[in-house]
Amino acid sequence: MKKSHRFGAIALAAAATLTLASCGFGGGSSGGDASGKTTLNLLVPSYSDNTQGLWEDVISGFEKANPDIKVELEVQSWDNLESVIATKIQGGEAPDIYNGGPFAGFAADELLYPAKDVVSSDTYSDFQDAFLANAEVDGTAYALPLIASARALFVNNALLEQAGVAAAPKNWDELLDAATKVSKLGGGVAGYGMPLGSEEAQAEAAVWLWGGGGSFGDASTLTIDDPANLPGAEQIKKMIDAGATQADPGSTNRSPLMDIFVQGKIGMQVGLPPTVGQIAENNPDLDYSIVPIPTKDGSAFTLGVMDQLMAFKNDDSKKDAITKFFDYYYSADVYVPWVQTEGFLPVTKSGAEALSGEEALKPFLDVLPDAQFYPSTNPKWSAADGAFKSLFGQIQTKSAQDVLTEIQAQADAG
Amino acid sequence: MSSTTDTSSNPAGAATGRPRTGGAGRTGDAPAGSARGKPGGRDLAKALPWIAPALALILGVVLFPAGVMFYNSTRDISQSGVDKGSVGFDNYVEVFSFPYFWPIFLRTIVWVVVVVVFTVLISLGIAQILNKAFPGRRIVRLVVIIPWAASVVMTTMVVYYGLEPYFGVINKFLVDVGLIDTPEGYGWTRNPTTAFIWSIVIAIFVSLPFTTYTILAGLATVPGDTIEAAKMDGASPARTYFTVVLPQLRGALSVAVLINIINVFNSLPILKVMTGSIPGYDADTIMTMIFKYIQNQHKVDVASALSVVAFLIVIVIVAVYVKVVKPTREV
CATH class of the missing domain: 1.10.3720.10 (MetI-like)
Structure with missing residues (x-):
């Protein structure tokens, strides 16, 4: 009797343990074509509350033009996206079209169609060359640029004026000086908003490390633990030690901190094109300006981020349908409103022309030529990205060198 | 075997002995001696249809995922989720x-x-x-x-x-x-x-x-x-x-x-x-x-x-x- 009870207890423990371990098995729909239709599965992340509606409009327009093709849409949050795609691939349920960030790992596993194979040559030549180059692995583009964004420094003019800072900072010394002065205003006001928390630590890291002349490496090698990255990392520590940032920068996430900027409690913070809309909606009275990101020597620089669409090789009979979908999507009439509503920058030449007159996008379009990108074609980048997210914030307490070493080690192990 | 032990034993606390007599009654016209001496064989065959759904559930919901989990822990699975073969206990x-x-x-x-x-x-x-x-x-x-x-x-x-x-x-x-x-x-x-x-x-x-x-x-x-x-x-x-x-x-x-x-x-x-x-x-x-x-x-x-x-x-x-x-x- 005692034995059976123990067995029961262990079975209970087993059941409870496994609820966590087994939650990775999700179902997926396969390309069912009962009515002779080709079904395309589309997995996309949610950029904003509009995303789902925008895709639904694209799909209904596309299905009207191509009645023999059906498109199944699945929208996931960015937080879950990468685990969802990994689970689907592991379960043999990869979507046909996927919108995401890092893709080199998929290309290395030979899961993707080369970009050339799934769009017409007209569409292919319409992409801006720099973006297409950024989607290449060993000279072949495996993903289609979807949207781009660039970053710039959002400055709260009122706070800077109150603190007696005459002009927006252009280099690190001016930034440190201005931020320290704003922080001294007191009342919970922070000079510089520095989000090094897990949400997007890699972006803030890039802003500083690259701004000091460093880089994360290229398609073949990652150079995170590199002397060139030290000046930027040391400058971050200097900012924190001088009290020029908000409290606990190491574990502050970007989105909530941006809300604080919008509320007018932060002097300066690096933001994205959608931030403009966010301010207009939540605090239209905020007196702010958008300036290029200050760097060590004041040279122009911005962190460019490009998201991609990629097509998975599931069933060769779907290739034509995928090509039709991409050609439809990238036509200026469909693509431009999509990009515009989401508040990002277009990656096609025709799109850039159509949006060149946009006032809000101008500061970002101006800095775009100086954009540097993550080495996202490096197969290890995804691991490095994760390592930045979970480790970089430690720079608040640990030495800059130790943090870089630890990130490099985790990235290399990935 | 453990399953038969499980079904015939008393739940904790209810140690009045009543379930045991009930269990003996359940064997019906089978000779009491043989039922007590060898509870395997025929008893198990009779019990199986009744406990099969529960067993299927335990197999499907507890043991199968446990097996997959253990199997996965000895594989090299790439970042995008492709299984690249066995690595023994390297993951451990x-x-x-x-x-x-x-x-x-x-x-x-x-x-x-x-x-x-x-x-x-x-x-x-x-x-x-x-x-x-x-x-x-x-x-x-x-x-x-x-x-x-x-x-x-x-x-x-x-x-x-x-x-x-x-x-x-x-x-x-x-x-x-x-x-x-x-x-x-x-x-x-x-x-x-x-x-x-x-x-x-x-x-x-x-x-x-x-x-x-x-x-x-x-x-x-x-x-x-x-x-x-x-x-x-x-x-x-x-x-x-x-x-x-x-x-x-x-x-x-x-x-x-x-x-x-x-x-x-x-x-x-x-x-x-x-x-x-x-x-x-x-x-x-x-x-x-x-x-x-x-x-x-x-x-x-x-x-x-x-x-x-x-x-x-x-x-x-x-x-x-x-x-x-x-x-x-x-x-």
Whole structure:
């Protein structure tokens, strides 16, 4: 009797343990074509509350033009996206079209169609060359640029004026000086908003490390633990030690901190094109300006981020349908409103022309030529990205060198 | 074999022997001697149709995923989820050679012990109050269920936002009463130690209802005459409680502790929400580490290995608990 009870207890423990371990098995729909239709599965992340509606409009327009093709849409949050795609691939349920960030790992596993194979040559030549180059692995583009964004420094003019800072900072010394002065205003006001928390630590890291002349490496090698990255990392520590940032920068996430900027409690913070809309909606009275990101020597620089669409090789009979979908999507009439509503920058030449007159996008379009990108074609980048997210914030307490070493080690192990 | 033992044995506590006679009756016209001597063969064949659905469920929901988990833990699975073949026990080597593994392990033990001990102590008190008749007791009993009825993530998010600097109500309150002198508040969830302590507080809060109700059920089974007898003998209330009531709660307490240990050990959402933005591994338990392997590093293989380790740890803890406390021993 005692034995059976123990067995029961262990079975209970087993059941409870496994609820966590087994939650990775999700179902997926396969390309069912009962009515002779080709079904395309589309997995996309949610950029904003509009995303789902925008895709639904694209799909209904596309299905009207191509009645023999059906498109199944699945929208996931960015937080879950990468685990969802990994689970689907592991379960043999990869979507046909996927919108995401890092893709080199998929290309290395030979899961993707080369970009050339799934769009017409007209569409292919319409992409801006720099973006297409950024989607290449060993000279072949495996993903289609979807949207781009660039970053710039959002400055709260009122706070800077109150603190007696005459002009927006252009280099690190001016930034440190201005931020320290704003922080001294007191009342919970922070000079510089520095989000090094897990949400997007890699972006803030890039802003500083690259701004000091460093880089994360290229398609073949990652150079995170590199002397060139030290000046930027040391400058971050200097900012924190001088009290020029908000409290606990190491574990502050970007989105909530941006809300604080919008509320007018932060002097300066690096933001994205959608931030403009966010301010207009939540605090239209905020007196702010958008300036290029200050760097060590004041040279122009911005962190460019490009998201991609990629097509998975599931069933060769779907290739034509995928090509039709991409050609439809990238036509200026469909693509431009999509990009515009989401508040990002277009990656096609025709799109850039159509949006060149946009006032809000101008500061970002101006800095775009100086954009540097993550080495996202490096197969290890995804691991490095994760390592930045979970480790970089430690720079608040640990030495800059130790943090870089630890990130490099985790990235290399990935 | 274990399944037949399981079905014919008595559930804990109901040791009156009645189920056993019932079991003998169930064998019907079969000779009593053979049924008792060799319970295998025919009995099993007869029982199988009845227990098959349960067995299928256990196989499909418990054993199959466990098997897959163990299988995955010995494979090399690429970041995008492609299986690249066997690597033996390399994933386990990676788990144990991770420099933060032992701190995380110790933190997990602290997490389980502190949460379970405080939960049980507080629940004993609450159950005692709820066991007394007072006006409005029914409403108070319902109120105690609320933390249980609400989603754990929701409860945690409420506290998390309350603790946010700049706009959290808890921070605002502490600033207004003068306990914190920075006007934007303190980053409770931004520092590993404070975030971990708050997580413990929330874990205790959400574990209270179940534990309280289990103990309350136990209190209902304490016969009134034993307490009366103690009173007649002139025992003080404290002595009555510790020598008469508490020993009779043994069954209820052992169930409550066992289930709490497993639950708390496997709890992810509270720590995930409360410590998610903290860099490094200074506030992680084994569960959040499994999550980080999957989410940040996309190492499903290593995460599986750590899950297997976690599974073994739970089994060891439960085995030690069953051995030491002997929850089935009669009072």
